[in-house]
Amino acid sequence: MWAFINKLRSPRWFYAISARLQPYFWVAATALILVGTVWGLAFAPADYQQGNSFRIIYVHVPAAFLAQSIFVSMAVAAVVFMVWKIKIADMAAAVMAPLGAAMTFIALFSGAVWGVPTWGTWWMWDARLTSMLILLFLYFGVIALRGAFASRDSGSRAASVLAMVGVINIPIIKYSVEWWHTLHQPATFTVTGRVAMPLEMWAPLLLMVLGFYSFFIALTLMRTRNEILRRESRKRWVRDLAGGEH
Template structure:
């Protein structure tokens, strides 16, 4: 396990290994997003009860799922950074935080748009909505805490610790519709139950979710590589790649 983590912690190995992945990730992400969103917004049948207003779920559900998944990956990166001092893990956590905050805001905003015709109001202090709002504040807190330190290492450690503390909110978000009586509907996808909607509706949603995940992976890799080049600008391997004498991506 240590050898595997140490291998991925090598800046040069990480940069040169992940480079060939990017065209495939970006291409697959764009294809799945276009297919899923266009299919869901324009082709899929309207919901029996919510009619065309339910089409926003093809954006709302992937954004909400990704907002939570992104924070979970940040927590794993924080553990790797705090335990093994691997700088790439910290860089990845740093670039994921704004993305996760954007996904959380997108989930809240699209949920508000959905709530107007469905619930008759754009906001209620529902357990799911409130816990997602708290998640947005945690994301912003992690970003702000990192930026508040003049020392990059101190800011990285503080952000990692706050990320691990903030993980406690993830099970609250997930099980809020089970633990409390809420307006928000239960999970759309479940590992132990078949989807309640027909295939003509859940298939485009699945494409959209997968597209969002691949977009997240492509974005994180791209931004992490860019930040890594900035931090390692004076390293020999960066100069070799810049001069074309090293193994380029």
Template sequence: MWAFIHKLGSPKWFYAISERLMPWFWVAAVALILIGGVWGLAFAPADYQQGNSFRIIYVHVPAAFLAQSIFVAMAAAGFVFMVWKIKLADMAAAVMAPLGAGMTFVALFSGAVWGVPTWGTWWQWDARLTSMLILFFLYVGVIALRGAFASRDSASRAASVLAMVGVINIPIIKYSVEWWYTLHQPATFSVTSRPAMPMEMWLPLLLMVLGFYSFFIAVTLMRTRSEILRRESSKRWVRELVGEGP
């Protein structure tokens, strides 16, 4: 087990295995998002209360799910880096942050657009929206910390600590609609009960969620490979890979 973990933390091994995995995730992302998007936006029935305005759910919900999941992944990678000093974990955390910030912005913006026909306003300072805004600021803080130190190790440690502390915001986002009064609707997905939506509305949403996660994995693999080449440029295997000789 420890041998596999050590192997998984090897930049050279990760670079090789990710090259084989990445095309599969790109294909899955394109196929799932294309099928789910066309199905949800064009063929799913309109909501009996919200009409066609509900269709923004096919972007809003996957983006919100992914924004939270990426931060959890960053916190886990930061923990691995701080405890076991596996630098590949820090590389992955570094490349995840901009994508997580982008997904959080998409979730906030799409939620604001959805709020106009549903609530009659772009924004409300309720628990779910405010905690998602805090998540966006946490992402910005992590990215800023990585550029605020002259030492890469100091920047990595600071960003890892902020991610591990900030992850406490994730359960607040998830349970905010249960703990406080909020305009936001309850969770769309639940592992303990049947979906509230009919199957022809729920299935394309599931495809979109899976497509967004496939996209995240593909982008993370691609950007981590680039980060490996940048940080490991002095290693022999990298120089041989790029054709600079031994």
């Protein structure tokens, strides 16, 4: 582990290794999301209570999972950056935030679309919904803090502190349904527990979840590589790389 952390201190090493890994995740994301979408929307049976409206879960659940996972990843990256001063961790956290905000918005919007036929309203101040809305504001706060300081390092530290503090909202989101017995239904899909759906319904959902995570990894690798080039533009290896591409 320490050897890997030491390698992360080299933006050049990360730039090279991510170039080799990135195509695999793009291919996996494309294949998984394509198969999961077609299977879930066209071939999975309708729910006996919700009818075809349940199919929103093939977008809602992966987006909600990813929204929370990205914030946890940002918090871990913030700890690595603050403790070990590894620049790659800060770069990765910076590029993760916009995608996390987008996934949170998609989860909230798709949940609202599902809520109309199920609850009869677009929005309720349910504990799960409210804590997800707070997560969206936390993402906005992290993004805003990075641009609120004249010094990039000061903005990075402020955003890292907010990510580390804000991660306490993640278990609140996860357990809000159990703690407050809200209207939001319990999880229909878990990694460790027994799935409360037939195989032909949860299998495409699993593919969509894996596809969304593959997309997140591929996009993070790509955008981190771009961030490395931007921040390290004065380094000789970057200038040599730019010269070799002409």
